[in-house]
Amino acid sequence: MGYIVRYIYFLSDQTGVTVETLGHSLITQFDYHDFQQVTLPFIDSEDKAKEAVSKINSENRDSSEKPIIFSTLVQDELREIIKTVNGLHLDIFDVFIGPLEKELKQKSVRKSGLAHGMSDTKNYMKRIEATNFALSNDDGSILKHYDMADIILIGVSRSGKTPTCLYLAMQYGIYAANFPLTEFELEDGLIPKSLKQHHKKLFGLTIAPERLKQIRKERRSLGSYSSIKQISFEIRESERMFEKNNINYVDTTELSIEEISGKILEKTGIERRFRP
């Protein structure tokens, strides 16, 4: 018996980011481990659409399992071509644009590239500025502009501060700084001196010791840095400091960067400066 693979295709007239996100959230609802995912971006002409159909048909010719094709194709003509594919084709414009046109009482423009376009220069600038802010205020660096920060993330090394700051900047335009809690900082249970005047902006990250050990080991496997004793101490003391000083915090152990960022927005009520 051969091993059966089910192909999943993500087709887009743009980068494919939207259709991947959409398709991924749907297929993760199935207990099926043999999905082979392929993204075909920039399908923006009839030729490219035909090419995609040929590719999909030929890749699945000998399979007993039909491929599943997710697409976000704005133009009717391109969707019509993709529809001829031998597989299950699901397109979000196909399904949603009709009800929306009816409700908004107008025809949609059916032009691709509008969602990620840079029509709004101001938004682009906000995003870049927020990213630069995160970069220059990373890891308690010398160049600190905490007055400008919307939020300052604090936590022990490798608790997820840097990627979260970057994500907050790029996705929401939020000015996020971060400051590492080292052993030295944690000795007295007090808020580090340079952060005291920004108490209200502080937000803590914590993580399960076992998980942190795993993460730190990837970086440096020797020494106390990744010893469970040291890690447990740092985490216990940082959580105690958060509690003692009424600093909101979140456990990142089971969360992705998107989720950590989402929880922070929810818990603090910080307003995004940017909508993609």
Next chain:
Amino acid sequence: MGYIVRYIYFLSDQTGVTVETLGHSLITQFDYHDFQQVTLPFIDSEDKAKEAVSKINSENRDSSEKPIIFSTLVQDELREIIKTVNGLHLDIFDVFIGPLEKELKQKSVRKSGLAHGMSDTKNYMKRIEATNFALSNDDGSILKHYDMADIILIGVSRSGKTPTCLYLAMQYGIYAANFPLTEFELEDGLIPKSLKQHHKKLFGLTIAPERLKQIRKERRSLGSYSSIKQISFEIRESERMFEKNNINYVDTTELSIEEISGKILEKTGIERRFRP
């Protein structure tokens, strides 16, 4: 006559990133400038769903325009509650999960949080490591690990190198370094010395002078840094260098970070190390 606003809601049992992306790509197809966008994340209980319905109904009570509600709610019970809202409700699970169950011949698990979950520790690590790589190989910094890089972006100051490297890392797990082309580097039309042995990994970014002027002015409005003469020189010379040395490049003027990254993947054929 009052000013009429049309409310758009994005509801999710998770962060709302998927539903925002989806809804945004749909509403940008309409020429309608009064959309007021609101995200209601973490709707994961019947109480929260009822609360959302009340909020939406009361916010739109006096409006002649019905609100539009996009949602990605996995649980049937929560969707049923949201359906009672006074507005146009569009849910992706509602529409797509049925055909998928039929094709895959199984019931979906209807469990929220699977798409962004950290079930796959390896993927999480890849993403973090790629982000760290981008950070420590930003802007031609001293710590260079170009041997490990999948790609090295080159271009003049503010052409979009840093945010693109970060996006490539966070979205695709790609190891992206970047190196700034300064006036000094551009004098002789040659590839900078420290990049020569990595010729195949080089990828150029360019941008229209007027646009770059606008971006640089935000940073530093005085001096030659943002003078059109200086900028035109830098861009002309960098493009000449790309052409002369057969370095692939892309014009970022009209592109978002997502699109620049997508084009790079398309043009180079670099394999992503990670699927979200």
